[in-house]
Amino acid sequence: MTDHEFKIDELMDGEELTDKQKKIIISAIESFSEKGFSATSTSEIAKKAGVAEGTIFRHYKTKKDLLLAIVAPVMAKFVAPFIIKDLKKVLDQDYEHVEDFLKAMLENRRDFLIKNLPTVKILVQEIPFHPELKELFKEHIGLQIYERFIKLVEYYQAKGQIIEIPAYSVFRMVFSSIFGYLIARYMILPEAEWDDEAETERTIQFIMHGLAGPNSGN
C-alpha cells in the first residue's frame, strides 16, 4: 500500500490529494484493472478503500470522472519524456544509430509501464468504449508522439539506416513489436520465466533488421 502511494503522488502531481482520496484511487485502479470499469461498482471501491460511498462522489462527480482521473495523468506522463528529453537527444546526435534510440526508448518506457501496469491495462481496456478517452489518446499519443516519431524516422531514413517505406508504416511496426513484447511479457504471460535482457535484445534486433531491409548485412 505504501508502495502505491508514492506512485499516486508522483502521477497526480497537480492536485493535493487527501488521504481518503488516495485510497479511493488505489482501490479503483485495483478493481478496474481486475474486473473492468463497468463491472466494478462504486460501493465495492468504497468498501475496499475503507471510505463511505458518498466520499467517492464528493471528489469525483461521477464514476466516469473517477476513471478519467486515473487514466488521464498516465497518458500525460507517458508521453512527457518523448517530448522533452529523447527527441532532443536524438537531434543532438546522442543516438547515432536507430538501434541506440530504440533501446533507450524501450527501456525507458518499459520502466514506466511496469510501474503503471494496472493503470495502463485500464486505459487499453476502456479506450474503445469512451470517446473522451479516445480523444485524449489521440491528443497525447497521436499528436505528441506520432509527429515526433515520424520526424525521427525520416531523420534516420535520410541517414540510410531505415528502409524507404512510409514513416507511418515504420511507426506501426516498431510499436507493434515493442508493445507486442510488453503485452506478452506483462499481461499475457507475466507468470512465465522471462530472460528480459535477451528478449529485449532480440526484439530490438528484429526491429532493426526488419527496418534495415535486404541490405541489413552491411
Next chain:
Amino acid sequence: MTDHEFKIDELMDGEELTDKQKKIIISAIESFSEKGFSATSTSEIAKKAGVAEGTIFRHYKTKKDLLLAIVAPVMAKFVAPFIIKDLKKVLDQDYEHVEDFLKAMLENRRDFLIKNLPTVKILVQEIPFHPELKELFKEHIGLQIYERFIKLVEYYQAKGQIIEIPAYSVFRMVFSSIFGYLIARYMILPEAEWDDEAETERTIQFIMHGLAGPNSGN
C-alpha cells in the same frame, strides 16, 4: 441483417438455431462489441433482437453463457485451418520459403478476421476478465497453434531461412507484427485509407528481414 445470418449459421454449425435465437446472437454481438459485455444489458439485447427478455434466458441460462456461445465457436473456427490445411501444405513443400507461408497465413486469417471482426473484438476485450475464456483460448490458440507454429519455425530454421533464436520469440514477433497490423487496420483506424496490398507486403517484408537476421541480404 440477412447479411449476418449466413455467418451465424456458418459459425454455429453444430446446433440448430431458431429464428429468434439467431436474432439474439446477432444483437448480442453488436451490443457487446460496441459497449462491452458488462455495459450491455440483456433487456437492450432483447429489444434490439425484437424478442422478449425471457426468450434470451430460455436459450442461454445466463448472460455469460450467451457470451460464451458467441465467442467459443469463433476460436474454434479460427484455429481450424491452421491445424488441417496449412501445416500439411508446408510440410508437403507447398511453401518452400517462410515468406510464402507467412503471406498465405496472413491473407487467409485476415479474411476470417474481417468477417468476424465484432466477435473477435469481443473476444479480445473480454478475455482478461473471464477465466473460462482464458482457458478456451489457451486450449485453442496456446496448444493448437503454438505447438504447430513452433515446429514450422524449427523446420525453417533448419533450412537456414530463420535466424537461430528461440522459436517462442519468433512466434511472439510474428504475431505481434501481424496482429499489430490487423488491429491498427481494422480496430484503431478503420476509417483511414489503407493500401492493404502494400501494407501487407511491407509487414511481411518487415517480418522476413527481422527474422532473417544480419545475413538477410544474401
Next chain:
Amino acid sequence: MTDHEFKIDELMDGEELTDKQKKIIISAIESFSEKGFSATSTSEIAKKAGVAEGTIFRHYKTKKDLLLAIVAPVMAKFVAPFIIKDLKKVLDQDYEHVEDFLKAMLENRRDFLIKNLPTVKILVQEIPFHPELKELFKEHIGLQIYERFIKLVEYYQAKGQIIEIPAYSVFRMVFSSIFGYLIARYMILPEAEWDDEAETERTIQFIMHGLAGPNSGN
C-alpha cells in the same frame, strides 16, 4: 416410485390419470411439501416429473388447481371412515368405552396420516393462505367430523365416561393431544426413536384421565 403410484390411484379414484399426470402429481407433492407451494416453480415440477412445462397446464389450468387436485382428495379420504364406519360402530355399541373408541380412531387415522404425510403437510401449511382450502376444510372436517364427534361426546357424557364440559372443548383437547402427538412424532422429530405403542398408550391415557375429571380413579 411404484410405491407412490398405487397411493395416487387410491386417492384419486374418481378420475383416470395418464402416466404423465401421475408423475406430475408425485413430483408436485414432493416439491410442495419440501419447499412450500409458492416456493415451488412449475418448471421444477415439470423437470422432476420428466414432462414438458406445458403438459402440467394441459391437465391443471393453473398452479393452484394442481394444489387443489392434490389436497382435496386427501381431505375427503381422511373424513370418509369417520362418517361411515366408526360412528356406526360406536352407536352399535362396538366401543363401550371412550378409550376403545379413541384407540381405534387414533390407530386408524394414524395409518392414513403416515401414508399421506407429505400431502397432509402441504394441506396444513397452505390452509392459512388459500380461502378455497379453508372452505373445503370447514366442509369436511368442520362439519362431517365435528358434528359427528360432538354427538359421540354427548353420548359418552350421558354414560358418565366424560366430564361435563362443553363438547367443543372436549373436541379441541382430544384433537390437540392426538395431533400434538402425530405432529411431534412425524413432523418435528421423525428421526428420533419412538416407542410408538407406549406413546400411543400414554397419550390415550392422558386424554382419558383428562376427560374423566377428578373421579377418574373410580
Next chain:
Amino acid sequence: MTDHEFKIDELMDGEELTDKQKKIIISAIESFSEKGFSATSTSEIAKKAGVAEGTIFRHYKTKKDLLLAIVAPVMAKFVAPFIIKDLKKVLDQDYEHVEDFLKAMLENRRDFLIKNLPTVKILVQEIPFHPELKELFKEHIGLQIYERFIKLVEYYQAKGQIIEIPAYSVFRMVFSSIFGYLIARYMILPEAEWDDEAETERTIQFIMHGLAGPNSGN
C-alpha cells in the same frame, strides 16, 4: 401503526432502528403473516412501508435476512422468562402445585403470544422450510425450555403430583394442550366467541387430571 412501534422497539432492543427500518419490519410482518414468506414480494413490502425497494436491501442483505431479523428476537424473547423467573419461582416453592405453575406459565406466555401473534404465525409457518430457523428453534426452545421443563416435571413427579411416565411425554402433552388451545383460539377461530377464562381453566384441569393419572381423585 403507532400501536406497533413500541412492540418493535421492545423486541429489537439490541439495535438502533431507523424510522424507515421500523416501517419495513412492520410491513414485512404484516405481509409475511398474511400471505407467507415466499408469496410476499419485497416490492410489496416496500410499497406498504412507504420506502424505496432499495432501502430494504440497505438494511437487510437478502429477503431471508429480513425474515430472520423478524423472527429471531421473538424466539429469544419468548424463552427469556422461562429461564429467569419462572424456574426460580418453582424451585423456591412459589408454586407448590403443578396447577399453579401451569396456570402461571399459560397466562404469562399467552400475553406474549397475543402481542406477537403475527410474528409467531410467521415463525410457525416458515420453520419447516428454513434450516436456519430450525436451528435457532432447537437452540432456544429445544435446549433452554426443554431441559428446564424436564427438571420441573421430575421435581413434581418426586412430589407425587405427576404420574410416572417419561418426562418428555409429559412435555409433549402439556405443550400440545396449551398450544392446541392457543392455536385454536387465536389462529384457527379467532373470530369465534371465546370464554377465555373458562377455556383456560378447562385446559389446565384437563392437563392436570391427565397427568395425575388414575388416582387424580385424591
Next chain:
DNA sequence: CATGAATGAGCATTCATTCAT
C-alpha cells in the same frame, strides 16, 4: 471533509401461462 441512509431506475433472472406444432 466525510458520512451513510435513502433513492428509484435498472439489472439479470425466473415465473406461470399460452399456443402453434
Next chain:
DNA sequence: GATGAATGAATGCTCATTCAT
C-alpha cells in the same frame, strides 16, 4: 395428449448518485 418455444410481468437485488447531518 404432449411438446417446448415464446412471452412479459414480476422477482430479488444492485446500481450510481443525492443529501441531510
